[in-house]
Every structure is written in C-alpha cells, then in structure tokens.
Amino acid sequence: MSAAQPDVTVIVRECGERTADACVALLQRRFPGQDIHRVSDRPFSATLRRSLEKGLAEGRPWTLCIDADVLVLPELADLLEAANDAPAEVFELQGLVFDKLMTAPRAAGNHLYRTSLIARALPLIPAGHSLRPESDMVEAMAAQGFPNRQSATLIGLHDFEQSFRDLHAKAFLHGHKHRFLLPLYRPLWQMLAPIDDDFRVALAALDAAQAEDDAPSISRDFRAGSAEAAAARLALREKPVLDIVPDAATLRAWTGQAGFPGEARALSGQVASALRRGLFPEAPPAKVSPGETARPLVALACANAYPLFDFCVLPVGGGMETRAALFGRGLAALDRWQVCFVVSDFGQPFVTHREGIDFRIYQPSYRKAGRNVFPRLRKRRWFPVLNLDRRDLDLIWQMPLIAAWLALPALFFPRFWRRLKPAVVCCFGNNAQTAEVIADCHRTGIRTILFIAHDKDISPDYRPGNRAPNHYGMPKWKGHYALARADRIVVQTEAQREALRQHFGRDTVLIRNPVHVSPEDPKRWLPRAQREFVLWIGRANEYLKRPMIFVELARDCHNLDFVMIVSRTDEVVFRALEQACPPNLRILEHVPAHEIWDWQRRARVLVNTSKFEGFPNTFLQSAVTGVPIVSLEVDPDGMLARHGCGICAAGDARTMREAVVKLCADDAHAEALARAAHRHVLERHEAGARVAEFEACLRETAAAPAPAPLPWRTLLRRFVRSSAGRGGRDVD
Structure with a gap:
C-alpha cells in the first residue's frame, strides 16, 4: 500500500483544533485527489464511533484516523507501507508523533485500522465516560486475539500551534x-x-x-x-x-529544541526514554557485522549516578554524580562511543538501558549472592553468624561463594572488567571503590582515568603504608594507590593540577566542570524583586559541607527567608539540623536534580559553607540562573574574589552574613555579580566544549599502551605496586 493508492480511507477527527485546516491540507498533499473526511462529535467516544463507521462504510482495506492536532510528516507513507507486512489478525497499527507538551515522541493522534475488523471493534467502545475510550477498545480487541502493532516511525507532530x-x-x-x-x-x-x-x-x-x-x-x-x-x-x-x-522542513525544525535551555534538553531526554521503554521492550545490543568497526566502549564508574537517570529512585549524590551524568549523556549523544555506567544497586535490574546508555550494577555476581547472605548476618559478641531457617537452606551454597570472593579478590573481582571489555574506565572521585576498580583494571590491562571530585581527593597525607582512615573510612594508602596507578588524572581547577604535580608528581588534564549555559540565559532570569529566599544546597555532612553554619546564618538574619536543600546522608546531622531549624528556614530533603533548577531560579543568594570542594556545581547552576554567590571559604581558582563573580568571606562568618544581607538589599549589586558569573561560566564551563575535551582525553588514553597484566603469583593480593615482571609487591 502507498499513499497514492486508494486502499485507505483518511479521516480527520476534529474538535475545534487550531490546526484542523492545516492538518487536512497536509494530508491532501500526501493523498492527492482523494477525499479527506472530517468527523466531529461529543464526547470523544462518539467521534471514535462515527469515524470507524465511516471507514466501514467506505469499504477500503484500511481506515486511517488522524486527530486534527497532528501535523503529518512525509514518513506517514512508511506506516502505510508497514501495513503490507502486518499479519491478518493485526487490528491496528500506530506510529509515533513528536508531542509539544511531552517534548518527545509518543504514541498518540494516529491509528491505522484494518477495516474488516472494525465491525468486531464497534461494540467494544466503552459506553460510559472513559478517559481513554480508544485505548480501551484496542486493548479489548487484543484480548480477543486481534492485537495492535506499535511502529517506531515518527509520522507527525502533536499539539504544536494549538490554542x-x-x-x-x-x-x-x-x-x-x-x-x-x-x-x-x-x-x-x-x-x-x-x-x-x-x-x-x-x-x-x-x-x-x-x-x-x-x-x-x-x-x-x-x-x-x-x-x-x-x-x-x-x-x-x-x-x-x-x-x-x-512544510516538512519547518515541522522538523520545530522538533529540534534549539531554543531549549540545556537542562531542559536533558530532562526531555529522560521523558523520551521513559516513554520509549513503555512502548518497546529493551533490545539486546546490536551485533557488529563483518567488516564493520565497533564503537569503543567507555565505562563510567560512578556508584550513585543511577538515580539521575531514573526519576523513581531517590537521589543520593551531588556534584560528582551530576558531572558524571552530563559527561555520559554528552558522550552518548555524539554516537561515536558505547557508553556504560557502572553503578551501585538501587533495586534496578543488574543490566538496564536508559537514554542510549547501558547501566550495570558493579560486581553483579558478588552482589547477587550478597543480597541473600549479608541481610542474614547478625552481630554476636565474638563474631557475626548467619540466622537461617528452613526457607534459607537453599541459600547456604552462597556462603562459600562470598567467602571465596573475599579470600581471593584478585582472582574473582577482575572478571567483571574482563567480560565487559571497555577501552577505558573512568572513575569519578578518589574513594575505596575507585581504588578497587583501578586495581582490577590494572590487573586485566584496561586503561583508567581518575576524575578528581574535590580537593580532599588529593590530600597530601595520602601515602603508601598510611593505614589511617580518611573521613569516609577509606585507608589513606588506597587514596595514594588510585592517584599513583590511574593511567590519567582529570582535574577541575588549576589549583588541583598544581597540588598533584607538587605532592604526587603527576601531570594531569584540566577539564573544567561542565554545565549547560547559553548567552540567552539572562533573558530567562527571574527579576530580583520576584526572588524569594537565600539558598543552600548540599549533604548532611558536618565535616565537609557544614550545614549548621547556614542554620546559624538563618537564625541571625530573621527578617530574611532561607531554604536548605539537603540530602540525608548522615541521620545524626540531619536530625540536629531539624532541631535547630529557626522559623524562617525551610529544610527540604532529597530534592531530585531536575527540580533543583527551579529552586535556584527563585533564589536571591546562594550560600556555600563547605570546608573543601572541587568546583561546586551549585556555583555553575547559580551562574546559569542569575543567583549571586556568597562562599564562606571555597573560591575555586579565584572565581569569586579574583574574577569578581561573587563574594568569598575568607572563613569569616560575620563577613559572610554582611554579604548576604547586602545582596538581598542591593539588587544592582546582585545583578552585576550574577552577570559577571554568567560571563565567566559561559567562557570556561560550557558543556559542549567540555564534552569535546573529555572525548579528546578518552581518545588519547585509549590509544596509549595498555598496562601489562599482572602475573599469576600476585593473585593473593588485590593491590600491587609494581607492574608485571617486577615481583608484584603489594601496598596494603
């Protein structure tokens, strides 16, 4: 069947849509010389019935129902051609439309019905006031053995130019x-x-x-x-x-999202991914045909990044995860790399696919056994024991499996990376898992890049043999191991680059933190008079983030409103914040990353009370949304004091308080600082350029000689200092 053949009845279902005439005109271009029938009734179930009855009366093999809020593309012909291959029992075929409000392709506004089955379908139209009468009818037909088929063809635009x-x-x-x-x-x-x-x-x-x-x-x-x-x-x-x-070119341009803010494009991608997963089952990775060059695989190891791609999971990360997610999405959009995130277990499948990116739970075999064994461990006076009952007897075999992994980690843990076969593994943050990943990849000859997350990642007391724990409980020798063994290190600031050169003798790559920023951002800023509160964003971490200082600031400035967005990473600290909270402070817990932008847009001032940072993503977001910055101590590469992009109080709480009060009272000064910060961030942190730098770093690392695999005699130790052939001396 083709659009030029008279074997399809075309019906436009209208209800006063602003695009009704345009819809009919576009269909007349696709079906020259053919009648385009227009049907209107109320409620919609009556319109549906009349449309199907019209198709049945016309007697052509297929009945195409198009809603008047759809502007069709030439690709509609592909949907009609697909009907030739549909089995005889298929009742309905449907294409995709790019939806204005969802900003993504979805199934709506078009239905190609097999006319010979319409008589069976008419009695299945709901008699009452159903919210989705057409879907109910199609599902009822499927239950009787006459299924529908969803096509991935984009046949038009939906809800554009509506009243x-x-x-x-x-x-x-x-x-x-x-x-x-x-x-x-x-x-x-x-x-x-x-x-x-x-x-x-x-x-x-x-x-x-x-x-x-x-x-x-x-x-x-x-x-x-x-x-x-x-x-x-x-x-x-x-x-x-x-x-x-x-015309078709104009319609395609409307789907391009060229005027969208960068974060809106990212959020639109999540909507599209969620809608697509509901329509199409996840397909396995495509096999590479003979002679075809496979795209290299890059793995991004960032334990808490998964919630940034699954809105059903509560967020637990911060700036490091935001940075990793932006790099991952940007790299995937280039379509030159296979991108895979290696993440923690949030209850998702061990392997899943979102936004063109694979997500794998770190060490799934070990975690699968651990899911069953570890929850049954109960502390006793001398040692932990397993509390088992008859229902758990079939799990006993997993106990020696866990014991084997723990006894011979250098034998079992690297298997994950051997099977994945990435060209490069990127580790975000210098933490215990990063040290393990670098050790396992080093053993298997896989190249690694360490992305520094904050200044404490390069602490000078990270030395071989230093078994003292850092604030997060990681032995400091592991921090040194990661810095020494990573094939390449990426830093956020010039200060970090100099510190690594001075204390660890490592040359580094400077890639500043990325953010979606545009010259048009100031046009979208909320006027100063409409801004509402002083804002703080961070984790309940009194050692690094020091949120209690912000609580004290709110108490001292009782005539101003304050908002604290805080992740409950430390229950004791979070409860202390709630108990100390003054009436003019609102504490918000676990705000998803995509909702934080609206809070920033409404803020009068952003306050940072951290003791250490890398380059705070909140500074970048504030620059995009026009929020002046006041920082107690953190001033990465002199952004605030030297470049005039905000105010750094040099550790003086009184100076910080005075700066906040002044900026809330002086709109001109606040506007000047906000515009300076925006210019600075646009020049140095624009996401597209940073992703290009990231890709260049990946290519150089992938082309470098791979580390030589370690000899078998080192299998008793996971962390070894020297390379193969040098005795494999361990550092733990």
Whole structure:
C-alpha cells in the first residue's frame, strides 16, 4: 500500500483544533485527489464511533484516523507501507508523533485500522465516560486475539500551534493520564515557561489537575471556562486563526529544541526514554557485522549516578554524580562511543538501558549472592553468624561463594572488567571503590582515568603504608594507590593540577566542570524583586559541607527567608539540623536534580559553607540562573574574589552574613555579580566544549599502551605496586 493508492480511507477527527485546516491540507498533499473526511462529535467516544463507521462504510482495506492536532510528516507513507507486512489478525497499527507538551515522541493522534475488523471493534467502545475510550477498545480487541502493532516511525507532530484553550485541556489530561511522569514534566515545563507561553498555560492546568481526583470526560468544550480564566490570570490573549500550512522542513525544525535551555534538553531526554521503554521492550545490543568497526566502549564508574537517570529512585549524590551524568549523556549523544555506567544497586535490574546508555550494577555476581547472605548476618559478641531457617537452606551454597570472593579478590573481582571489555574506565572521585576498580583494571590491562571530585581527593597525607582512615573510612594508602596507578588524572581547577604535580608528581588534564549555559540565559532570569529566599544546597555532612553554619546564618538574619536543600546522608546531622531549624528556614530533603533548577531560579543568594570542594556545581547552576554567590571559604581558582563573580568571606562568618544581607538589599549589586558569573561560566564551563575535551582525553588514553597484566603469583593480593615482571609487591 502507498499513499497514492486508494486502499485507505483518511479521516480527520476534529474538535475545534487550531490546526484542523492545516492538518487536512497536509494530508491532501500526501493523498492527492482523494477525499479527506472530517468527523466531529461529543464526547470523544462518539467521534471514535462515527469515524470507524465511516471507514466501514467506505469499504477500503484500511481506515486511517488522524486527530486534527497532528501535523503529518512525509514518513506517514512508511506506516502505510508497514501495513503490507502486518499479519491478518493485526487490528491496528500506530506510529509515533513528536508531542509539544511531552517534548518527545509518543504514541498518540494516529491509528491505522484494518477495516474488516472494525465491525468486531464497534461494540467494544466503552459506553460510559472513559478517559481513554480508544485505548480501551484496542486493548479489548487484543484480548480477543486481534492485537495492535506499535511502529517506531515518527509520522507527525502533536499539539504544536494549538490554542491556549486546547493546550490547557491537554495539560489537564496529562495530569491524570500520565501522572507517573509528573516528576519529569512538571520541572520541564517550569524550565520552558519563561520562553514559551504554551508551558505557562500547561503549568496552570497541571496545578488544577492535581487538585482533582475524579477522571474527566473529554468533550469539545472540555474545561473551556477554566482555560479562559487561566489565560486571564497569565495576561495572555488567545492565539489568532492559524493561516499557514508548515512544510516538512519547518515541522522538523520545530522538533529540534534549539531554543531549549540545556537542562531542559536533558530532562526531555529522560521523558523520551521513559516513554520509549513503555512502548518497546529493551533490545539486546546490536551485533557488529563483518567488516564493520565497533564503537569503543567507555565505562563510567560512578556508584550513585543511577538515580539521575531514573526519576523513581531517590537521589543520593551531588556534584560528582551530576558531572558524571552530563559527561555520559554528552558522550552518548555524539554516537561515536558505547557508553556504560557502572553503578551501585538501587533495586534496578543488574543490566538496564536508559537514554542510549547501558547501566550495570558493579560486581553483579558478588552482589547477587550478597543480597541473600549479608541481610542474614547478625552481630554476636565474638563474631557475626548467619540466622537461617528452613526457607534459607537453599541459600547456604552462597556462603562459600562470598567467602571465596573475599579470600581471593584478585582472582574473582577482575572478571567483571574482563567480560565487559571497555577501552577505558573512568572513575569519578578518589574513594575505596575507585581504588578497587583501578586495581582490577590494572590487573586485566584496561586503561583508567581518575576524575578528581574535590580537593580532599588529593590530600597530601595520602601515602603508601598510611593505614589511617580518611573521613569516609577509606585507608589513606588506597587514596595514594588510585592517584599513583590511574593511567590519567582529570582535574577541575588549576589549583588541583598544581597540588598533584607538587605532592604526587603527576601531570594531569584540566577539564573544567561542565554545565549547560547559553548567552540567552539572562533573558530567562527571574527579576530580583520576584526572588524569594537565600539558598543552600548540599549533604548532611558536618565535616565537609557544614550545614549548621547556614542554620546559624538563618537564625541571625530573621527578617530574611532561607531554604536548605539537603540530602540525608548522615541521620545524626540531619536530625540536629531539624532541631535547630529557626522559623524562617525551610529544610527540604532529597530534592531530585531536575527540580533543583527551579529552586535556584527563585533564589536571591546562594550560600556555600563547605570546608573543601572541587568546583561546586551549585556555583555553575547559580551562574546559569542569575543567583549571586556568597562562599564562606571555597573560591575555586579565584572565581569569586579574583574574577569578581561573587563574594568569598575568607572563613569569616560575620563577613559572610554582611554579604548576604547586602545582596538581598542591593539588587544592582546582585545583578552585576550574577552577570559577571554568567560571563565567566559561559567562557570556561560550557558543556559542549567540555564534552569535546573529555572525548579528546578518552581518545588519547585509549590509544596509549595498555598496562601489562599482572602475573599469576600476585593473585593473593588485590593491590600491587609494581607492574608485571617486577615481583608484584603489594601496598596494603
């Protein structure tokens, strides 16, 4: 079947959409000389019934129903061709449309029905006020043995150029039909509202939807009064009649998201990934055909990065994870590398796929046995024992497995990397897991890059033989091992580069922390008069982040409002913060990374009380959102004091307090500091350029000689200092 053949009845289902005439005109281009039937009724279930009855009466083999809010692309012909290969029992085929509000491809607004089965389907249309009558009918047909088939072909655009009235209704329905995606598309719409009035209307409708629990009935005038009231509150006038018929090039340009802020594009990618997983099962990696060059695999080892890709998991990381996620997404978008994250176990499958990136749980065989054995360990006076009952007897075999891994870690743990076969492994942060990964990769001849996360990662007391633990409990000799054995080290600042050269004799690569920043950002800044509070973001860590200093600042400045976004990484510290919290301070726990942007956008000042940092991502986010920075001690490479991008109090709490009070009172000074910070970050931290530097570093590392695998006689020790042939002396 082709678009030029008369074996398909084309029906446009309309309900007063602004694009109805444009939809018909585009279909007339695809089906020249053929009638395009227009059907309208209320509620939508009646429109559905009339459309199918029209297709049945016309008697052509296929009936194509297109909603009037869809602007079709030439690729519609590919969906029609696919019908030739559909088995005789397939009732419906559907393509994808790029949705304006979801900012991603999804299944909506188009249905290609096998006309000979329509008579069976008509009695299955719900008689009541169903929220999804067409889906209910298609699912009922599938239950009778007449399935539907979802195509990955993008056949058009959905909800572009619609009236504010219709967008309000659609967004209200999203608030009911797609509540599972609410944590993603609400912050996405908040990011896009300053540049597109459609999303201002959508947010108003979403707020209304969250206040109502009853499923709505869809009809022509659905929520028209509420839409008019929302537009009046937002000082918006309804759009005029659409007098253009966009061509295919224009339609494709509308899907390009060129005007989106960078973080909105990243969030849109998460929406697209979630929608795609719901439509298509995850396919195994494609096999490389003979003569084809496989893309090199790069593994990013960052234990807590997974929640940044799965909005259903509570976030536990911070700036290091944000940096790793941005590098991973940026590298995957280049389509020149296979990207894999090696992460901790958050209850996800041991291997999963999101946004074009594979995620593997670190050491799955060991963790799979540990999931069963370790929870049954109970402390006794002299040693831990297993509490077992009859239900656990079939797990006893896993006890010697765990014992073997712990007794011979150099034999078992490197197997994970031998099977994965990455060209390069990138480790984020100098921690115990990083030391283990570098040791295992060194043993198997795999190249490694260590990304320094903060200044404590390169502490001068990281020395061989120093068994004293650092603040996180890692023996300091492991920190030295990682710095000594990594094939390449990436730093964030010139100060870190100099410290590594001075204390460890290592040359490094400087790649500044990336952020999505644009020259257009200041146009989207919230005016100073509309900003609400002084903001602090970090972990409940009194040693490094020192959040109690911010609590004391809030208590001293009782006439200002304060917000603290804090991860509950230390229960004792978090409870102390809650107990000491003054009335003008609001403490928020576990705010997802994509929601933090809206809090930053509304902040008057960002305060940093850390003792050590690398390059705080909150500084970069503040520069993008126009928030002046006040830091108690941290001033990476003189960004604040030397480059005039904020205020550093040099460790003096009184100076910090005075700076906060002054910036809240002096809008001109706050604006000047914010613009200076934005210029500085745009010049040095723009994400695209940093990803290019990262890729160049990867290529150089992958091309360098691989470390020689260690000899068998070193298998009793996981960490060894010398390379193969030199005796394998261990450092632990």
